[in-house]
Amino acid sequence: MINEPVERDRPKRVEDFSLEKLRVGDRAEFARLVEAYSGVIYRLALRIVSNPQDAEDVLQETFLKALRALKNFDGRSSLSTWLYRIATNEALMLLRKNRRVVISLDEPLENDEQEMEPLQIVDWCCLPENELMSSEARAYLDKAVETLPHSLRVVFLLRDIEGLSTLETGEVLGLSETAVKTRLSRARMRLRELLTGYFGARIDSARPAGVDV
């Protein structure tokens, strides 16, 4: 059973940095902060905008904004939540600018974001690990995430990929915990559907008699 996502390579937490030093512009302390968080911020940005150049722009803009705003940082949220929030906003703004689409996280869910009833019922969990983790399968996993509406994608990335809690994800995105859970559920169900289509085809080709139920 899956509980809260594992704290996988999470950066140092807020306690490890001196807010006092950061607020007065201590450059060495800021460099430590950048070192600790730049990797995760870049990775998150890359998964939202799906383009290395745009991800780098988001990364730089995030820390430039953080540098300017640190003196007023009130510490009510953790530094990591605050940085994730700046980065997510930057990434969504960039998508909006590039694609001329309006993306608002607090709007009601559109029709294409509603709960999806499972259509594909194939038990593919028995496929061997080398098949599930092949480079082709990994590429498909990435592609599947890119098909999610942005409002679902960011929730999935923060919760399941970055390992933030429901509460932290809500703080980053300005959403209630209920809204985070709902969007996470919809994102996961859509991904399950896509992966079932992909891996189910491999079961069919390997074993024509399959385990379709």
Added chain:
Amino acid sequence: MSEHGHCRDLLGVLSEFIDGALEQQLCDEIDRHLQTCEKCRVVIDSLRKTVSLYQQTAPASEMPDDVRERLFHCLDLDEFLHTAGQEQGSAGA
């Protein structure tokens, strides 16, 4: 309630179910349902596997060194590029 109707009712809570975040009473109800509904068992297993595959494959992408260097440069932190890099292991990022 028909069996199919029951399956539809459960859809919205399956995600929390695999996180172990549902109250016990609802978990028990789902467990009972799963004993007789193969379709829902497959959906839950594949949902759980979907999340676990993403979690297993997630941390693969590293930030390239040149991206890191340009970041430090644009923040006017070039002098810390080397020092900060040495701390990278302990920072765990």
